[in-house]
Amino acid sequence: MSKDFSTKLLRWQEDNPRPLAWKGSKNPYHIWLSEIILQQTRVEQGTPYYIKFTSNYPTIADLANAPENKIMKDWEGLGYYSRARNLHASAKYIHETLGGKFPETYEEILKLKGVGTYTAAAIASFAYDLPYAVVDGNVYRVLSRIFGIHLPIDSTTGKKYFQEEVNKLLPREKAAAFNQAIMNFGAKHCTPKLPACTSCPFSEDCVAKKDDLIGDLPRKKNKLSKKARYFNYLILTDSASVQIVERISKDIWQNLFEFPLLETQQETKLNQMELLLEEQDQFKDKFEISFIGGGKQTLSHQIIHAKFYKIELKGSNSPFTIEGGQFVSFKDLANFAFPVVIRDFISKNIYQSSFLL
Numbered sequence: 001m002s003k004d005f006s007t008k009l010l011r012w013q014e015d016n017p018r019p020l021a022w023k024g025s026k027n028p029y030h031i032w033l034s035e036i037i038l039q040q041t042r043v044e045q046g047t048p049y050y051i052k053f054t055s056n057y058p059t060i061a062d063l064a065n066a067p068e069n070k071i072m073k074d075w076e077g078l079g080y081y082s083r084a085r086n087l088h089a090s091a092k093y094i095h096e097t098l099g100g101k102f103p104e105t106y107e108e109i110l111k112l113k114g115v116g117t118y119t120a121a122a123i124a125s126f127a128y129d130l131p132y133a134v135v136d137g138n139v140y141r142v143l144s145r146i147f148g149i150h151l152p153i154d155s156t157t158g159k160k161y162f163q164e165e166v167n168k169l170l171p172r173e174k175a176a177a178f179n180q181a182i183m184n185f186g187a188k189h190c191t192p193k194l195p196a197c198t199s200c201p202f203s204e205d206c207v208a209k210k211d212d213l214i215g216d217l218p219r220k221k222n223k224l225s226k227k228a229r230y231f232n233y234l235i236l237t238d239s240a241s242v243q244i245v246e247r248i249s250k251d252i253w254q255n256l257f258e259f260p261l262l263e264t265q266q267e268t269k270l271n272q273m274e275l276l277l278e279e280q281d282q283f284k285d286k287f288e289i290s291f292i293g294g295g296k297q298t299l300s301h302q303i304i305h306a307k308f309y310k311i312e313l314k315g316s317n318s319p320f321t322i323e324g325g326q327f328v329s330f331k332d333l334a335n336f337a338f339p340v341v342i343r344d345f346i347s348k349n350i351y352q353s354s355f356l357l
């Protein structure tokens with residue numbers, strides 16, 4: 001089946017070409033950018049970012065020399081911000097230590113920050129036609145279903161087994177085409193919920209189809225349960241500007257900006273927030289509070305439930321700056337990178353209404 005497998009797969013790819021902004025490129029810098037952007041991100045969402053980054057930073061030197069806050073701003077909305085920080089660090093490493101030359105072997109590519117075995121194999125095969133097979137979620141799904149592999153894909157044994165199997169299937173002289181084809185086949189044909197089995201070139205061999213196991217494969221050992229977190233944001237404003245603060249702790253959204261935060265164990269109601277603030281010296285007897293809106297953002301391991309409360313200081317009390325905070329005019333908020341749930345709040349409530357005035 002192994003020769004048959006790659007022949008059928010490559011034929012399927014020829015019949016189902018997928019237009020991608022970086023398709024056909026042999027530029028390792030562009031391939032690296034596209035692969036980092038596509039980690040945890042769908043092609044449709046990632047493509048505008050790829051276009052923005054190749055246009056704003058046409059060369060590795062441009063990326064290396066750019067200020068980090070500009071890169072973070074351009075990355076805004078894509079999530080997993082450590083990817084942007086790693087891109088920047090690796091661009092500097094290539095520019096300053098490797099003389100601007102992108103590494104050309106799998107082992108050297110693997111040394112770049114934020115590049116794991118999957119990304120290194122993708123860059124090595126797409127840019128240099130080196131015979132390294134990629135294994136991502138699409139590959140796990142396709143192989144586990146066609147060959148009836150029940151090993152959990154989140155176990156060390158499972159990962160090793162899948163890597164060995166796909167290495168055997170990889171035609172060494174067509175590594176780039178094979179890698180592209182198997183990922184596209186998983187993304188477009190053998191999809192998680194609705195695989196197109198009736199028009200599938202593997203339908204006669206596919207174990208999952210024969211044994212009615214499509215919904216069971218691939219298997220996972222640990223199903224993730226997402227932790228709920230409750231973020232209560234304080235909108236402290238003097239009507240022309242609003243206070244924001246950078247997240248510096250080792251937590252989600254590091255180096256992004258937010259409003260002053262009060263995290264609670266449970267969802268809050270207005271009267272509970274009022275009591276919580278009353279307990280703090282800087283607010284005691286000095287404020288009025290109103291609820292403005294809420295939002296939710298789902299991350300890989302957490303769900304963030306956000307609520308936004310407007311705090312007005314009574315009488316002659318003027319807004320004070322919390323530790324690490326700064327007042328920024330409404331217009332200048334556009335220059336800072338915020339998590340999606342806050343950016344949405346700003347777009348809906350600050351840019352498009354006069355509630356703060």
Ligand code: SF4
Pocket residue numbers: 142145146189190191195196197198200201202203206207208209214
């Ligand atoms: S027959 Fe169905 S489950 Fe099997 S590989 Fe094809 S699309 Fe996937």
